[in-house]
Amino acid sequence: MTGARRQGRPTPRRRPWWSVRVGAVQRRMMVVLVVFVAFGLVLGLRCVYVQGLDLAGHADAALMPATQEIPATRGSITDRNGQVLAQSTPAVNITVDPTIVATNGLSIESMSLGEELKAQAGPGIIAAILTSELGGDFQSYYNKLKTTKTGSGEDIRYAMLAQTVLTFTNLQIAARVEALGYVGLFREQAPIRNYPNGSVGSNVVGFMTHDDQAAADGKYPWIGGAGTEYSLNTALSGVDGQELYEWSPYGKIPTDTAVVKEPQEGYSYRLTLDMGLQYMQDKRLADAVRQTGSTSGKAITLAVKTGEILAMSNYPTYDPNDLNSSSPDDRGNRAIDAAYEPGSVQKVLTIAALVDQGIVTPATKVIVPSSVVSGGVPIKDSWSHDTIQLTAAGVIANSSNVGSVLLARQMSKQTMVDYLRSFGLGSPTDVGLPGEASGYLPDETMTDQTRDNMAFGQGLAVTAIQEAAAVAGIVNGGKYVSPRIVKSATDSHGNAVPVPESVTRQVVSPETSKQVVEMMEGVVALNSPALDIEGYRTAAKSGTAEETNPSCVGYCAWAYSYVGVAPSEDPEILTYVVLDHLTATGSGTSEAAPVVKxxxxxxxxxxxxxxxxxxASDLPLTW
Amino acid sequence: MSALEHADLPLTTRRSAVRMLPPPPQTRTWPRSAFPLMILALLAIGMVGHLALQTRIQEQGFEIGALQTQAGQLSARQSVLQAMLDQQATPQQLAYAASQAGMVANPYSTFVNLATGQIVGLAKPVTGTEVPIISAAAAPAGTIPAHVAAEAASAQAGPEPTQDLA
Structure with missing residues (x-):
């Protein structure tokens, strides 16, 4: 019976617990489902852990060794016509790992005799290539390439061979070294900031300086140090990008390279300067400073109607390509950061305020004594005279201090201060350059003596740009236009980027403006033909002011200045020149005026x- | 029709109702080893294809690498030449070049009023001393080393890109 059963239907073997009977579809599906759900659950939990619980740790582990900054290209600076003033040129620092050079990148145990001999010759051959391409001292290169240990016996894995080598030159070096089968040189990006115009306009353009903090952070260590390079540094610099990639023991895996963040290139700026004029103004100012024995000088040429600075010069100055050969004192911009007492050019502002109030006209008669006492001190004119009869126009043309004081006494101190403030004195003009000084403008509580002194330009301090802009506003139909140095900006795709516009305000009436210009024409007429500009009606005012100077005590120095405006009938161009002296050798008319002309x-x-x-107008100067 | 209805028929006749079916047509069977061979063949084709593709990708990789190197060299050369051009375009360089060419500055502008045809100005010959600002000073030193400038100016552009990648 048992045997028959065995033959007919064999007894199935006992299944293991995990096996599912063939045909039990439902059960099989359940098993698969459970396996998948369990797998998904594990993955999900891992995701929660990585993304939620230990985010920083994994992100750091993933990113730190595999990211690299992609430096943004610094924007360029050009003049109003597109002439390049500052441009970055690709360059690198060449470094070496002497331990690699020592074995020429091979394992010392596996080197053949030939390879050893070749590696030994490496430092000499590489040093010779560097010397021929870069100049410099062969022995210095050789020592850096050859020295693999410090004095205390530690490996030297890094040495700087040459800094800011043009990429073009570096590629030549790399090609020669590679062709001879040598390794061990490395490069670090270190773009050169190139200033093709050298010292011309340098006080406006500025220079780059080394930022130790950025260097310590492993970032590009050069930032704007002065001028527009400083004031526009953030926008010029752009934002560095970041590259993510993977490493293998053989280096970077190119196929896995992925740029995670493109660099945002810096904006490029177009300044209001015209380099043709800037070059000539720089040169003329330098000649004047040298010829007149001045300690320094500054010159500004403005477009009267737009407030655009066409040229802004300093002397002594510096070459941003060769900063070390200049004095740090000369690397600022005296036209905006040095405050001084403006002297008689200030009479233009005084008379404009008086005319605008209707207190004075060009024909106003003034009896001018030889001196006038103010605060117990006599104020005199620069030339000796008895009592004379000048018109207001004559007071300006002859630059009479006494006459100016007598006229200025007819307006309140509050009104005087209000006018001077509206002309832009006492606060920076926001020209767009760093380090602009406010100057010093006394308030309405000033003494009578200060008021009298201010009438002819003593007792207050201005910057050259403040004074130039103030006079420009008065002659521009009475409309003040704040000066500016930035004309426009573009991003790396050439799209326009907004830049600050000039602030405008009516400071005196158009009629006042016209009368003041006509009075200023008298200054040129008195010095005709020496100060005439052929073909153009010109209005002007000279200034000879006493100054303080760090090198001497009290009022021991002089500032000779001259402002010119043309054409008088519709002023377009204003030039203002100030020469600083330690000795009384002349006047604004004799020293600064020819430069302006x-x-x-x-x-x-x-x-x-x-x-x-x-x-030209021919106003009566006497009566 | 029931079985009783056929009870009177001879036995032989009843048997003939059971007929022989024709044998099923002979189907050709693959030898057991064919399937593994086919898999191996597919694998071999795949590997060869992969190898060929990989080789081609590597070739193109080298080609791209070479072209990128060339682009880098050309870019570096361009930047040097651009810097030289900027240098040549500076006012001081132009003033020097103009004076070397025998030119002098003339400050006397003349304007033609296009609306009226009127000529306004003071055109007159000059001697060269009218604008003391401009002088025939020596050319300023360039910011690119002379030997680098010479190399950049004479450097070869390198091989042309191959047509299929151009």
């Missing part, structure tokens, strides 16, 4: 200003 003689035709077709 030469600069304007070039600037007016350069900007296609039509010549004058009407005669």
């Amino acid at each position: 030469d600069i304007m003689s070039v600037a007016l035709p350069m900007f296609a200003v039509p010549v004058s077709t009407t005669p």
